[in-house]
Amino acid sequence: IENVQKNAGKQFHIETDFPGTPLPVTADKMIMNNIVINLLENAIKYSGEEPVIRVNAGIDDNGLSFSISDNGIGIPASEQSHIFEPFFRSKNDYVASLPGMGLGLSYVKMAVEAHRGTVDVLSKPNYGTTITVKIPRQ
Numbered sequence: 001i002e003n004v005q006k007n008a009g010k011q012f013h014i015e016t017d018f019p020g021t022p023l024p025v026t027a028d029k030m031i032m033n034n035i036v037i038n039l040l041e042n043a044i045k046y047s048g049e050e051p052v053i054r055v056n057a058g059i060d061d062n063g064l065s066f067s068i069s070d071n072g073i074g075i076p077a078s079e080q081s082h083i084f085e086p087f088f089r090s091k092n093d094y095v096a097s098l099p100g101m102g103l104g105l106s107y108v109k110m111a112v113e114a115h116r117g118t119v120d121v122l123s124k125p126n127y128g129t130t131i132t133v134k135i136p137r138q
Contacts, residue, residue, distance in 0.1 A: 001055065004040045012044050012051035023057055025064040026138035031111045038104045039068040039131050045098060046129070047072035063117070063136035074125040083121060084109040108133075 001014060043053045047070045057066035073094055075083060082088045086106040089095060108131075112119045115135050123129035 001036075001040065004037055004044070008041075008044050010044070010051070012047065012053055014053045014055065017054070017056045019058055023059045023064055025059070025135050027064075027115050027135055031114075032135075035108050035111055035133060036066075036068070038108050039133075042104060042131075043068050043070035043072065043129070045100075046070065046095065048094075061137075063134060065132065065134045067130050067132040069128060069130040071128045074127050075121065075123040075129055076125055080121055080123060084119070 001016070005012075005014070040053065040055070044051050047053070050071075052071045054069040055066065056069075057064070059065070073092060075090065076092075079088075079090055083090075084105050085102075087102040088106075089100065089102040109119050112133050112135065116138075117133060117135040119134075120132045121129060122132070
C-alpha cells in the first residue's frame with residue numbers, strides 16, 4: 001500500500017480492515033506483492049477524481065482471502081467475464097483514454113491460479129468494483 005501511495009500520481013483515500021494477527025499463507029512473496037499492487041493500481045486508476053479504496057483481508061480454515069474495492073466507474077456485466085483475458089480493455093471511453101495494455105488482470109488470474117486460488121469480480125457501473133482473491137492453505 002505504501003509503495004502504491006508514493007507512485008499513484010493522484011490523491012486517494014484508503015481504508016483497511018485487517019485482523020490484529022498475521023495472515024500466514026504459503027505463497028510466493030513477490031508474486032503476492034505484484035497481485036496486490038496491480039489490483040490497487042487498477043482501483044486507483046479507474047476511480048476518477050476522488051478515489052476511495054478499501055482493502056480487507058482475513059484468514060480462516062480455507063486460507064487467505066482479501067479484497068480490494070473502489071468507488072470507480074465499474075465494469076458492465078457484459079464485460080465482466082472478459083476482464084481476466086489477456087489484452088482485454090473495456091470499450092468505455094474513460095478506460096480507452098488511459099494507458100494500459102489489458103495484461104494486469106490476466107497476470108493476476110494466472111498468478112492466483114498458480115497458487116491454487118481463485119479471483120472473482122463484483123462490479124456495477126458507476127458504483128465501483130471489488131476484486132476478491134482467495135489463496136488456500138497449503
